[in-house]
Amino acid sequence: MKTEYTYLKVGAGELKTTDFSADKIKIDGGVGSIRMENTNLKNIDMDSGVGEVRIQGTITGENKISSGVGEVRLDLDGDKDDYYVNVDSDIGEVSFNNEDISGSIGDRSAKNSIDVDASVGETVININ
Numbered sequence: 001m002k003t004e005y006t007y008l009k010v011g012a013g014e015l016k017t018t019d020f021s022a023d024k025i026k027i028d029g030g031v032g033s034i035r036m037e038n039t040n041l042k043n044i045d046m047d048s049g050v051g052e053v054r055i056q057g058t059i060t061g062e063n064k065i066s067s068g069v070g071e072v073r074l075d076l077d078g079d080k081d082d083y084y085v086n087v088d089s090d091i092g093e094v095s096f097n098n099e100d101i102s103g104s105i106g107d108r109s110a111k112n113s114i115d116v117d118a119s120v121g122e123t124v125i126n127i128n
Contacts (some may be wrong), residue, residue: 010034010051029053029070048072048121063114067092067121074114080127084110092118096125 002003002021006029010032021040029051039057046053046063048070056075065072080097087094094101094116 006081008034012030023115027053059114060112064117065114065123066117066119067123068119072123074119074123074125076125076127078127082107082110082112083127084108084113085116085125086113087116087118088117089116090120092121092123093117094123094125097127 004023006022006025008015009028011030012032014033016035017039020036025041027034027044027046029048031050033051034053036055039055041059043061044059044063046065048067050069052071058077059074077103085096086104087102089102090113096105114125
């Protein structure tokens with residue numbers, strides 16, 4: 001399925017998708033679980049809440065990830081040099097390709113960006 005704009009809100013439930021594409025997507029996780037496989041997403045605006053969000057596939061454009069108490073895991077296809085990752089963390093943990101990070105990593109002029117606001121939760125980003 002391909003859409004121009006998608007809004008996903010999962011309160012206490014569970015959402016699973018496969019082969020999903022969106023040019024712009026807003027995700028509100030709540031206390032639920034979101035699992036997206038084989039995705040092609042652009043310009044994500046995500047608030048994971050207390051729940052769990054797992055995305056596997058491709059993420060491009062300007063992306064904003066806010067992980068409250070929940071866990072966010074991004075397993076991305078591509079080249080890590082194509083991404084600039086900026087982290088603002090309270091006590092949350094953020095790792096990029098199995099390396100803990102704070103501040104930023106990558107070139108600001110990279111064609112894709114991921115801004116992470118990690119309050120208490122854990123955010124894991126792996127790019128293969």
